[in-house]
Amino acid sequence: MRAQASHRRLLGLLRKEWLQVLRDPSSIAIAFVLPVGLLLLFGYGVSLDARNLRIGLVIEQPSAEASDLVSGFRQSVYFEPRFFDSRQAARSALAQHAIDGFIVLPADFARRLQAADEVPAQAIVNGVDANSARLLSAYVQGVWSTWLQRELATRSSGPSEPVAAETRIWFNPELRSRNYLVPGLLVVNMTLVGALLTALVMAREWERGTLEALLVTPVTLREILLGKLLPYFALGMGGMALSVLMALTLFQVPLRGSFWVLVACSMLFLLAALGMGLLISIVTRNQFVAGMIALVTTFLPAFLLSGFLFDINSMPVVVQAITHLIAARYFVAILQTLFLAGDVWSLILPNAAALAIMAILFLGLSRRLLRKRLE
Structure with missing residues (x-):
């Protein structure tokens, strides 16, 4: 009976959050429209290749x-x-x-x-x-x-050199920077949905005073967190599916690894991003501050320090050490491996383990800090 009541409360919270998402067009835009725009911009407008x-x-x-x-x-x-x-x-x-x-x-x-x-x-x-x-x-x-x-x-009948060098380029033989940029851009898209949107969730409840109304109900903290996270988890995976579809069909980026490994690793990264966004939201209690902190701590590092645009090995040693604290670094390595090289488990498993640890850490801290603040 108690489990059935908990199930009904959770469904009610999910319905409430979905209605909030549908009433706020910016959430749909960040989850689906913005990723499409970024993919088109980077896929067609940005290139690391030098031509003409x-x-x-x-x-x-x-x-x-x-x-x-x-x-x-x-x-x-x-x-x-x-x-x-x-x-x-x-x-x-x-x-x-x-x-x-x-x-x-x-x-x-x-x-x-x-x-x-x-x-x-x-x-x-x-x-x-x-x-x-x-x-x-x-x-x-x-x-x-x-x-x-x-x-x-043309000057002699024999070979011009005793040894002829023959170059072979692995993993990206066409030397298309698009094959390198698009997988990394998927990380940026998921960071937008996972961290930026969820950073505003709890802060919005605190600002509007609706969280206090929830606390006087039989709803548990676990149900509140699930009710906040599951809709944005679905939005994030939906945006990821759309981005992967565009990468494979529109930009012709090869996917040499397992699709299901890609899905599993995407879930791990999205959970880590959701946990970090939720943690920021719980700590700040202010939408503007939460949004700024999310941009500085998640979105910008995903661009600059994840290996998406700049080689991590070329960075100073101190900055290289800092990149180990950024979840996007591990997901970029996984995506580039899956798309361009295949199922290289010696690279995939350690990075996936790091994402799992971060997801557990951020979600656990979110649960703990929410309880402390409410008590």
Whole structure:
């Protein structure tokens, strides 16, 4: 009889919370509309790939060899060649950011190439943006190496080199940054629903004074917490399903791991995010403060310190240590493994265990602090 009454109370709380969600369009927007917008923005508008790099070409003396090398830059999808009459003109264009770098083929380019006693060309790159400079240098080196091998092969019947290097790229052979960005963006979407929305739940009840009305009823703390968490858990998993569907169909991101492992790990991360959001809400009792704290402690770290955009191994040691406190770090590692590599259990299990520990910790603290405040 008591279990049946508890069941009815829980259903009543769930119905009340669902009505609140439906009456507040912002909850639906954060759960479904905002993830779609972020996916479209990052999937189509943001790219870590360098394409159409503006490269200047200075040919001091036209020759067959120089024309052949220039054709390599013209045919490459990475370059947008622009021609200059002199080094000074190219240097001026580089200073004005009209080009990203330039290559000088001197008047004796063909002779020095035949002599092979020194490098017959010069490449100058704008190093203001270090990442773009490295990519530009690597692409120039790639075009040069490909052309040089072809040039040497035409001069003799034998192989141009005793050993030919053959490059093979694992896990993301197309080198599409979209395959790397979209799985990480799923973490950001779930953080929005899990932490940001739930951070406002209990704070809203405190501000409106409706929590006191609940306390005079036979409703238990466990039923209150479940009534608050389950609707947003359903919203979070619904938003996750929509995001995964878009990743697979719209952006053609491969899912090489198990779909059910993805679902299980998503549940663990969502529970951790819900627990953290609920904990913030219980402690602050103010919607504005709770929202600001949730943004600073969950949303921004999910962007900056999770490995979604920036490599954690490149961060200072102190910052690397801080990232171990962020649940998004573990979920990003899981998603990138499942989407691009497959079921690599040596990576999935430790990160899933960390998410489970965080979920238990945050939900346990939420239950404990709610009880203390009410007593």
